[in-house]
Amino acid sequence: MANAEAAERTEKEHRPSPIDTHVGSRVRLRRTLLGLSQEKLGEALGLTFQQVQKYERGVNRIGASRLFDLSRVLDVPIGFFFDDMPGTNNGSSGGNSMMRPRLAGGFAEQQEGFEDDTLHKRETLELVRAYYRINEPAVRKRVFDLIKSLAPVE
Incomplete structure (x- = not known):
């Protein structure tokens, strides 16, 4: 039984965070709307296209400085990456609305239901x-x- 629990915990730890997945999908959306390839975006950021792929899938978390660079290269405000995020008030990034679920302890469970929509x-x-x-x-x-x-x- 302990092995099954450990395996489940390890699997959850390796799954991308729903927030990272959402931010990555917004990077992909903007990149595609601009007609940029992953390779071209990577060149502009000093990354390989494989690193861009991992960001877009949410496998690699995008740090603050990289998010800043992405916002400049893709010509969008940083808030763009959080727009339309489920679990927030109309997708706005109003700090308190995002923090309430985390403080309540149900943040990860609440975010499990991220669904791909027509924009993707x-x-x-x-x-x-x-x-x-x-x-x-x-x-x-x-x-x-x-x-x-x-x-x-x-």
Whole structure:
């Protein structure tokens, strides 16, 4: 029984944190929207593409200085990496809302339910990139209106 518990504990220790996974997915989202390869992003940061892969999967935790570098290279505020994070008020990074669950002792359990959403699908990323490559604002607005008209009313 002790071996099974030890194996389960070891497995949990090696699983990426849901927060690290979320931050990594936001790095991937922004990188893809900018049309950067993992290799190009790695070059800009002085990393290998394998290190970028590990950050994007949440396998390697992104430290504060690296997050700062990423925000500069990807041209987003640091808060971008925490936007839309489940378990926060509307994805905002208002410090108190994130800390309450941790202080209550249920932080890891509450965060287990991170789910991949449509923003992380390749099709969505390609659609957004193509949309923003339309240079003429009037045409882009007509494409936007067309897509909205095709979607079912909620």
